[in-house]
Amino acid sequence: xxxxxxxxxxxxxxxxxxxxxxxxxxxxxxxxxxxxxxxxxxxxxxxxxxxxxxxxxxxxxxxxxxxxxxxxxxxxxxxxxxxxxxxxxxxxxxxxxxxxxxxxxxxxxxxxxxxxxxxxxxxxxxxxxxxxxxxxxxxxxxxxxxxxxxxxxxxxxxxxxxxxxxxxxxxxxxxxxxxxxxxxxxxxxxxxxxxxxxxxxxxxxxxxxxxxxxxxxxxxxxxxxxxxxxxxxxxxxxxxxxxxxxxxxxxxxxxxxxxxxxxxxxxxxxxxxxxxxxxxxxxxxxxxxxxxxxxxxxxxxxxxxxxxxxxxxxxxxxxxxxxxxxxxx
Amino acid sequence: xxxxxxxxxxxxxxxxxxxxxxxxxxxxxxxxxxxxxxxxxxxxxxxxxxxxxxxxxxxxxxxxxxxxxxxxxxxxxxxxxxxxxxxxxxxxxxxxxxxxxxxxxxxxxxxxxxxxxxxxxxxxxxxxxxxxxxxxxxxxxxxxxxxxxxxxxxxxxxxxxxxxxxxxxxxxxxxxxxxxxxxxxxxxxxxxxxxxxxxxxxxxxxxxxxxxxxxxxxxxxxxxxxxxxxxxxxxxxxxxxxxxxxxxxxxxxxxxxxxxxxxxxxxxxxxxxxxxxxxxxxxxxxxx
Amino acid sequence: xxxxxxxxxxxxxxxxxxxxxxxxxxxxxxxxxxxxxxxxxxxxxxxxxxxxxxxxxxxxxxxxxxxxxxxxxxxxxxxxxxxxxxxxxxxxxxxxxxxxxxxxxxxxxxxxxxxxxxxxxxxxxxxxxxxxxxxxxxxxxxxxxxxxxxxxxxxxxxxxxxxxxxxxxxxxxxxxxxxxxxxxxxxxxxxxxxxxxxxxxxxxxxxxxxxxxxxxxxxxxxxxxxxxxxxxxxxxxxxxxxxxxxxxxxxxxxxxxxxxxxxxxxxxxxxxxxxxxxxxxxxxxxxxxxxxxxxxxxxxxxxxxxxxxx
Numbered sequence: 006x007x008x009x010x011x012x013x014x015x016x017x018x019x020x021x022x023x024x025x026x027x028x029x030x031x032x033x034x035x036x037x038x039x040x041x042x043x044x045x046x047x048x049x050x051x052x053x054x055x056x057x058x059x060x061x062x063x064x065x066x067x068x069x070x071x072x073x074x075x076x077x078x079x080x081x082x083x084x085x086x087x088x089x090x091x092x093x094x095x096x097x098x099x100x101x102x103x104x105x106x107x108x109x110x111x112x113x114x115x116x117x118x119x120x121x122x123x124x125x126x127x128x129x130x131x132x133x134x135x136x137x138x139x140x141x142x143x144x145x146x147x148x149x150x151x152x153x154x155x156x157x158x159x160x161x162x163x164x165x166x167x168x169x170x171x172x173x174x175x176x177x178x179x180x181x182x183x184x185x186x187x188x189x190x191x192x193x194x195x196x197x198x199x200x201x202x203x204x205x206x207x208x209x210x211x212x213x214x215x216x217x218x219x220x221x222x223x224x225x226x227x228x229x230x231x232x233x234x235x236x237x238x239x240x241x242x243x244x245x246x247x248x249x250x251x252x253x254x255x256x257x258x259x260x261x262x263x264x265x266x267x268x269x270x271x272x273x274x275x276x277x278x279x280x281x282x283x284x285x286x287x288x289x290x291x292x293x294x295x296x297x298x299x300x301x302x303x304x305x306x307x308x309x310x311x312x313x314x315x316x317x318x319x320x321x322x323x324x325x326x327x328x329x330x331x332x333x334x
Numbered sequence: 335x336x337x338x339x340x341x342x343x344x345x346x347x348x349x350x351x352x353x354x355x356x357x358x359x360x361x362x363x364x365x366x367x368x369x370x371x372x373x374x375x376x377x378x379x380x381x382x383x384x385x386x387x388x389x390x391x392x393x394x395x396x397x398x399x400x401x402x403x404x405x406x407x408x409x410x411x412x413x414x415x416x417x418x419x420x421x422x423x424x425x426x427x428x429x430x431x432x433x434x435x436x437x438x439x440x441x442x443x444x445x446x447x448x449x450x451x452x453x454x455x456x457x458x459x460x461x462x463x464x465x466x467x468x469x470x471x472x473x474x475x476x477x478x479x480x481x482x483x484x485x486x487x488x489x490x491x492x493x494x495x496x497x498x499x500x501x502x503x504x505x506x507x508x509x510x511x512x513x514x515x516x517x518x519x520x521x522x523x524x525x526x527x528x529x530x531x532x533x534x535x536x537x538x539x540x541x542x543x544x545x546x547x548x549x550x551x552x553x554x555x556x557x558x559x560x561x562x563x564x565x566x567x568x569x570x571x572x573x574x575x576x577x578x579x580x581x582x583x584x585x586x587x588x589x590x591x592x593x594x595x596x597x598x599x600x601x602x603x604x605x606x607x608x609x610x611x612x613x614x615x616x617x618x619x620x621x622x
Numbered sequence: 623x624x625x626x627x628x629x630x631x632x633x634x635x636x637x638x639x640x641x642x643x644x645x646x647x648x649x650x651x652x653x654x655x656x657x658x659x660x661x662x663x664x665x666x667x668x669x670x671x672x673x674x675x676x677x678x679x680x681x682x683x684x685x686x687x688x689x690x691x692x693x694x695x696x697x698x699x700x701x702x703x704x705x706x707x708x709x710x711x712x713x714x715x716x717x718x719x720x721x722x723x724x725x726x727x728x729x730x731x732x733x734x735x736x737x738x739x740x741x742x743x744x745x746x747x748x749x750x751x752x753x754x755x756x757x758x759x760x761x762x763x764x765x766x767x768x769x770x771x772x773x774x775x776x777x778x779x780x781x782x783x784x785x786x787x788x789x790x791x792x793x794x795x796x797x798x799x800x801x802x803x804x805x806x807x808x809x810x811x812x813x814x815x816x817x818x819x820x821x822x823x824x825x826x827x828x829x830x831x832x833x834x835x836x837x838x839x840x841x842x843x844x845x846x847x848x849x850x851x852x853x854x855x856x857x858x859x860x861x862x863x864x865x866x867x868x869x870x871x872x873x874x875x876x877x878x879x880x881x882x883x884x885x886x887x888x889x890x891x892x893x894x895x896x897x898x899x900x901x902x903x904x905x906x907x908x909x910x911x912x913x914x915x916x917x918x919x920x921x922x923x924x925x926x927x928x929x930x931x932x
Binding site for chain 2: 642643644645646682685686687708711712714715719720722723724727728729730731732733738741742744745746790
Binding site for chain 1: 672673767782784812813814815816817818819820841842845846847865866879880881882883884885886887888890891893897898899900902
């Protein structure tokens with residue numbers, strides 16, 4: 006029983022056009038987000054996950070949309086003009102960008118920041134609005150008095166909660182959260198991640214895309230996972246499948262390199278992945294992981310086609326049948 | 335071959351002499367300085383002398399024309415340039431030196447007594463209106479020379495430098511590379527030279543250039559109001575006379591515009607040097 | 623910690639650090655309060671805490687970048703506050719080194735990154751010929767999986783945070799270090815590169831007897847790599863002991879809260895549990911009043927807990 010698809014990304018390509026050429030940061034990405042789903046996009050730095058978020062919502066030169074569609078509630082947001090998209094922003098689709106904490110102006114009180122933000126989106130900051138803001142702040146265990154405070158008076162965790170409240174104030178259908186836990190203390194991380202789930206459960210948000218490098222947190226809250234590497238999605242599927250039965254060599258290696266409480270170096274040595282991610286400037290065809298892959302063959306010089314192992318579990322690797330799944334964790 | 339080695343070691347110098355903005359600025363600036371130094375050799379007149387008929391546009395005898403009274407504008411400009419440049423140099427040096435010391439000490443001891451005290455002093459000087467000060471002083475001093483004018487202009491210019499240097503010192507203190515040098519047991523003077531001074535040097539150099547500019551402009555402004563040196567001639571004084579005698583209305587464009595143009599070129603050339611040096615000193619701004 | 627037959631290399635005894643600011647309206651901040659622990663050869667000691675816990679300040683005091691307001695730090699029995707003069711400092715830093723949290727501000731932006739290696743050679747190996755210097759630098763870079771061609775002769779802003787951090791590790795490897803203070807050593811590195819570096823550190827510890835003070839907020843990493851774990855909260859050392867004891871039998875409410883917050887692959891958080899970070903302050907207060915007067919308690923030979931503040 007599949008819920009309605011609210012975001013359908015089809016073969017999306019977005020490159021950074023710079024003097025030296027094109028940096029192919031997002032190169033043929035396709036996935037779907039269903040209503041009520043929390044989709045996790047995981048990958049290391051340079052894999053294109055943040056670029057993907059920016060392509061959907063914050064496109065600015067040199068980031069250029071090359072081809073592909075992103076159908077949000079049936080309409081292609083890549084083809085929309087600025088004005089048309091502005092109607093959707095904050096109301097239907099919202100983003101919490103990376104480093105949002107640093108974006109708070111130190112000389113503006115939190116309340117002023119909120120007022121400015123909604124005014125820019127053409128929403129009146131009337132009494133009903135502020136009542137709603139206060140209610141939501143209490144929901145995240147913040148005293149509404151924080152609206153009268155300056156960012157410097159609040160801790161990182163509190164600021165992040167305030168930003169989450171503001172970004173979801175109009176009950177968007179989809180929220181894109183880009184590394185919202187990375188800069189926080191461990192205790193605030195759990196709270197922020199759980200908050201995303203709560204917001205979804207309470208119906209305040211419809212669905213969420215949670216972008217992070219931290220697979221462990223995604224395991225806690227995501228319904229499905231997309232693993233990105235070098236601008237491609239290498240594996241996608243339900244979170245338990247990906248974590249316990251990964252098929253792509255990168256996913257397997259990544260999961261094997263994660264420390265878990267209960268494993269000490271004297272008992273079991275974890276290994277990292279040798280090498281570094283590829284340079285994406287004018288990169289040619291072929292699997293982008295092949296330089297670091299132990300299963301590499303000549304076939305890998307051609308870009309892998311995404312295949313379905315099961316209807317929900319897709320993979321982009323020529324050799325996935327030979328590799329088989331490893332039980333992890 | 336030895337030359338290549340030299341440039342490799344003094345990389346910054348290499349970038350400095352090949353930067354287009356720096357070259358342009360230096361050429362123009364040196365031309366103006368040359369004008370000030372050698373200009374008077376080319377003119378047979380004195381700057382107070384009635385050199386010929388008044389109201390004459392630029393000609394072979396009077397390169398920049400004559401004033402309404404018949405004084406040679408070229409002579410006035412080249413002598414005036416000397417005085418203006420001297421004030422810029424004196425006042426700029428004093429203001430930079432004082433500002434540097436105050437700013438550095440303040441930043442170094444931030445949060446403690448020297449910082450609080452010096453900042454209070456800086457703030458007090460910052461609100462001093464130079465104009466009012468000069469008016470008061472001129473009421474008491476029968477004679478205002480270049481040195482006095484330099485001192486007064488410097489006194490109101492240094493606070494800005496002090497604040498800027500202090501904030502730069504503060505930001506340097508929190509940088510880890512100073513700590514890294516400390517745990518490498520690097521000798522103290524090396525830390526001061528390479529980590530602290532080197533990161534401040536570019537700043538200081540550019541601050542000096544800005545001070546030079548600022549003090550020239552301040553003194554020209556004062557002269558324009560008639561509060562310049564009681565004797566002698568300067569660019570501002572030339573322009574002030576021109577305005578007093580309604581030069582533009584009377585069609586004597588050469589009296590106001592030429593000195594003004596030279597002043598502008600002077601200021602602009604220094605700003606070019608400054609901007610160009612910013613690229614030299616800050617590797618991040620270079621497109622490597 | 624009773625297990626050791628060897629002597630401790632370093633002994634931190636009741637160290638406190640108070641910062642003051644302002645002249646007319648003086649304010650005080652206590653960053654570290656009454657912290658004591660020992661470091662033994664060939665062991666990895668994790669110092670775990672969140673922001674504001676004082677862990678970085680503790681690291682800086684060991685590196686002699688800050689002076690303790692009270693208490694003493696002993697290195698091979700000698701009070702490090704008495705180490706003065708160039709020769710003595712040189713000897714100290716030959717054996718005690720550190721890697722700072724922010725790799726970008728650890729490099730002077732005006733110089734190429736080679737300078738951090740030159741600094742070491744100039745002070746510690748002044749007679750070494752240039753060719754030998756280059757060879758050693760190369761060797762150190764390869765050990766941390768860096769390409770000498772892609773990193774040397776570059777400016778800091780041209781390299782990534784991960785590369786800069788590895789350069790700092792390579793720099794520390796040039797010396798015969800007995801104690802390495804690693805402050806958030808791998809925070810900038812990707813998960814796939816972290817393990818390589820961590821395994822390298824562990825190998826060095828085993829082979830040379832180097833000790834690492836691994837300052838971090840990542841509990842899973844702490845468990846993987848360390849023999850002993852110390853938990854800091856608001857300047858105090860609230861729990862310390864052998865890693866597996868602290869992790870499997872946490873006593874202090876702050877430690878317990880930390881472990882509940884760690885996301886682990888294989889175990890899901892209880893969705894019904896209402897987890898609010900602020901709650902822990904109240905729990906800690908109740909814990910301290912319930913155990914008033916007990917102070918630091920040795921729960922087992924290898925496990926100590928701060929049960930009250932008095």
